[in-house]
Amino acid sequence: MSANTTQFKHVSYLWDEAKAAELAGDEVALLIYRSNLLGADLRLTNYGGGNTSCKVIDKDPLTGKDVEVMWIKGSGGDIGTLKKSGLAALYVDRLRSLTNVYRGIEFEDEMVALFNHSIFDLDSKAPSIDTPLHGFLPFKHIDHLHPDAAIAIAAAKDGEQITKELFGGTIGWVGWQRPGFDLGLQLKECLDNNPGIRGIMLGSHGLFTWGDTAYESYINTLEVIEKCAEYLEQSYIKNGSVFGGAKLESLPETDRKKQAVALAPILRGFCSSATKMIGHFTDDARVLEYINSNDLERLAPMGTSCPDHFLRTKISPLVLELGAGDDLSDVDAIKAKLTPAFEAYRAMYTDYYNTCKHPNSPAIRDANPVVILYPGVGMFTFAKDKQTARVAAEFYINAINVMKGAEAISEYTSLPHQEAFDIEYWLLEEAKLQRMPKPKALSGRVALVTGSAGGIGKAIAKKFAEEGAVVVLNDMNAERLQGAYDEFVKQFGKDAVTTAVLDVTSETDIQAAVATATLAFGGVDLIVNNAGLSISKTIAGHTEKDWDLLYDVLVKGQFFVTQAAVDVMKKQAMGGDIINIVSKNALVSGPNNAGYGSAKAAQLHLSRLNAAELGADRIRVNVVNPDAVISDSNIWAGGWAEGRAKAYGVTVEELPAYYAKRTLLNEVILPVDIANACFAITGGLLSKSTGNVINVDGGVAAGFVR
Structure with a gap:
């Protein structure tokens, strides 16, 4: 047939x-x-x-x-x-x-x-x-x-x-x-x-x-x-027209993305007043047709009709009263303008709950909006994780399609609020929610780990993803980055990860990577400055090029990635974590190490300085000091291993055993050990600690902080 x-x-x-x-x-x-x-x-x-x-x-x-x-x-x-x-x-x-x-x-x-x-x-x-x-x-x-x-x-x-x-x-x-x-x-x-x-x-x-x-x-x-x-x-x-025709035109795509990057962290902060949320943004043509229309003001408050739609989108969206081309650089002014809108939405939702609830209804849930419409720009959705936020956007697009069709053939009708409530707060739905696994320690958090396509960086990113975070993988090497991305998608799914090619010495790359995090997930919470390199030469052997490269990557790179991330964290007003992967060499003097060791010392003190300045914003800055992490690490490329082996009078093959034997614990240090230390800092148990240094070096007495 x-x-x-x-x-x-x-x-x-x-x-x-x-x-x-x-x-x-x-x-x-x-x-x-x-x-x-x-x-x-x-x-x-x-x-x-x-x-x-x-x-x-x-x-x-x-x-x-x-x-x-x-x-x-x-x-x-x-x-x-x-x-x-x-x-x-x-x-x-x-x-x-x-x-x-x-x-x-x-x-x-x-x-x-x-x-x-x-x-x-x-x-x-x-x-x-x-x-x-x-x-x-x-x-x-x-x-x-x-x-x-x-x-x-x-x-x-x-x-x-x-x-x-x-x-x-x-x-x-x-x-x-x-x-x-x-x-x-x-x-x-x-x-x-x-x-x-x-x-x-x-x-x-x-x-x-x-x-x-x-x-x-x-x-x-x-x-x-x-x-x-x-x-x-x-x-x-x-x-001939839908939704009463267009009321306004969309911004060009580049400008839409620029506005979304500027606004998303602010919206995420508002939507995370009860629980940390992950964001999603779309400027799909169907969304733009609807949010730019004359009928938006009439249709949006009506809410959706199909139960599958409003279970994921809430009873109605929040429509922003911002001009598409408004200057969003004055964050305090934008927050002052948005605060009454969010307060009004929460009050509306609370009234909806109180008016429709039954004696045995579950307690009211988060009163913040899930769907936020920005006419001329696009749609933001916020939820407990990326998949839920993305699916909420897909469902609201379904609702837009339904409204468009119903209006074209007749007149759109939504469910009465009581019927909608009886679905949203259905005891069977509540039982389903209660059976869901409890959130992991890093659920609702966005992590950007520099140099995360391999070695220590990839191990940290993987640990964060395992603990519930969404991650922005990045690397200078696009091919290496694609390989890491494919691996993460296979293990964690496409919603858990995005990528950005990032050279930490490039201001353009840094801004683009943070923008990628913001467009994909709504902002950023966890920064790990891990990207690095090493050069082992005598004092006489160091060149100006060596010196500049070390300081550009390790010191300036750390600083300017931090600077860009802090700008987003302050917009969110949710605090944050910055971890700098430094080295025991920041504290220990050794031969053939003037450039690398002094750059690491600068990284360490810069961390202290940033911790002192950012504490008022609840942004914590801490340091992990590894030593001799050889497995899958770029640090051993470019002659570093040969230089260290020569300095210590051993062969390259003997280096791992040499490093292990000189430690108090006689242990080989692996990337996962550094990843575990980063999770220890960010997982919640050390939430009131900043300005600290955690040594993960097997125990090198000369590297003790004192």
């Missing part, structure tokens, strides 16, 4: 007959295949949104008799990356028999625990709240998605009538209701009253479609969404 792929203009037809043929006879495998295809097209459903199912005949492990089993996406997860381990498997007859104990809509939450009595595969995922929505429908394969094109119709004032006319009565309609057992019964009733329909539209929510096979369900889903999208497109063409 093959579809005419040319019929699809607004969705992607991805079905591969050869691949599907390999899975023939395994309906669960075909379910996973179909789900992954649907999830690969964000026009069909948003990240983590919707669910899919299939019903098969299997052997009851207790009786050996044939029974009908439903496999459905379990609680959490994303259909685009769904695997069998993410599915729940339930006896269909047992699930449907729960109607015998159902006590009515006010008690439907108690039904979720009873789903467990219907589980067929005890190793499968926990069933989700949407399980009965699939279970009460008789079809073998079912797709429940949240396509923007369908929700635009579902969220329109007269969406039910539009659905009836557009599909000639072949798509049913069930008005808005929170997902649960009762909604499943309503879907069955809709089908019973409209036999032969090919799907059901859920008011303000999404779409149900189905088929007798995985392929038939897939094609039916694409065809229905394609028809919705084509209807919207024709409406746009007919109307």
Whole structure:
């Protein structure tokens, strides 16, 4: 069976007959295949949104008799990356028999625990709240998605009538209701009253479609969404403009990014008044069309419609009353202007909570906005981590698409505040939040470690990422940097890391790297000045070029990276950490070391000076003094190892053992040892310490601070 792929203009037809043929006879495998295809097209459903199912005949492990089993996406997860381990498997007859104990809509939450009595595969995922929505429908394969094109119709004032006319009565309609057992019964009733329909539209929510096979369900889903999208497109063409037309023009892209870099740390500071947040910025064309429009002022306060949207974006965004081209250099003036706006938003959200709460509602959550709109510039989102912030932006773009479509065909309607609250503060959602792992020590923090594509720097960046931080990898060597980036993405995911080519002797590179951190994550919290080099020569052998290079990289580089980072930290007003990787050579005198040793001494005292100045801003400056870290370190390149070996009368190969034997602990020092020291400083236990020096050298008595 093959579809005419040319019929699809607004969705992607991805079905591969050869691949599907390999899975023939395994309906669960075909379910996973179909789900992954649907999830690969964000026009069909948003990240983590919707669910899919299939019903098969299997052997009851207790009786050996044939029974009908439903496999459905379990609680959490994303259909685009769904695997069998993410599915729940339930006896269909047992699930449907729960109607015998159902006590009515006010008690439907108690039904979720009873789903467990219907589980067929005890190793499968926990069933989700949407399980009965699939279970009460008789079809073998079912797709429940949240396509923007369908929700635009579902969220329109007269969406039910539009659905009836557009599909000639072949798509049913069930008005808005929170997902649960009762909604499943309503879907069955809709089908019973409209036999032969090919799907059901859920008011303000999404779409149900189905088929007798995985392929038939897939094609039916694409065809229905394609028809919705084509209807919207024709409406746009007919109307000639959207959102009431443009009220203002966007700044050029370079200027938008410049404004975003200037403002993001200030916004991050406001949004982190309760919990440290990570930011995300986008100036996507769809965002700009909306935020620059005449209708922004009317539509933004209405909030979103689909539950998946406002669960991640809050009830409504904060719209900034700043001119796109305003001078943002006077930070105090900008903060004074924004303070009333944030106070008003928090008051609005608190009033929303107090007005809508129930006696058993969870406590109010962070009252700060998640979505912040800056007309002419773009959209900022802030959340506990980068992925959540990025996904919040994606969901608000979904909401923009829905508003645009609904306004084009009719009039956009959002959920009443009480309905929205009952989703946001649903006890089942709260239980899900409580089951999430506790934040790691560095969660919500942004780290920039200079020279982090290898050696000590990479070990520090990796340790920070393991402990929850997002990191800005950087290096002078672009190829080495790409290799480190690929490694980090594989281990921590794309949201945990970004990169910048950085030569710490270049003011342009420094500013660009800090701007990269700010655009990617909203600011910066942890700076580790690690970039370095070493030159081992006699006094007579030192050249002016050697001297300048050492001081430019080690001293000036440390200072100007610190200077650029401190500017951002002060805008955030959240404090911060600066760690300078110095050396025991800052304190210990040795031969053939005049340039390197004196530059390290300058680094050490500069750290003390900065600690003294920045304490009032809660920015802590501390030092780690390593010695003889040989593994994967650039410091041993360029003749340094040969120079040190000659100075000590040993071979290069004997250096590690030589360095270890001269320490009190007789230990070889590794990059991870330095990384652990940096985490010890930043992890929370030493939050009231600044101006300190931690030696990680195996114990060199001459290097003791005294």
